[in-house]
Amino acid sequence: MSVKSRIFSAMQQIAGEQKITLPPLEDGLSLHETGFDSLAFAILVARLEDDLGVDPFTIAEDITFPLTVGDFVRAYENVSA
Numbered sequence: 043m044s045v046k047s048r049i050f051s052a053m054q055q056i057a058g059e060q061k062i063t064l065p066p067l068e069d070g071l072s073l074h075e076t077g078f079d080s081l082a083f084a085i086l087v088a089r090l091e092d093d094l095g096v097d098p099f100t101i102a103e104d105i106t107f108p109l110t111v112g113d114f115v116r117a118y119e120n121v122s123a
Contacts, residue, residue, distance in 0.1 A: 053076070
């Protein structure tokens, strides 16, 4: 399973648990438009760290906060590569 697929799957699972209506996930979708709040993003990052073994937001020195779903996925793909 690709990193992107694993992220999308985790987002869908968390959306269900948190009762969030998640729009169709695509690269250009703004993270704000996902409906995730800070708690949902914290859960997502923690689960991805468990699943992928990495948190790009704590290990990279020059990472900028992602604005879109595509940016978020690339942050994980770039540290996994």
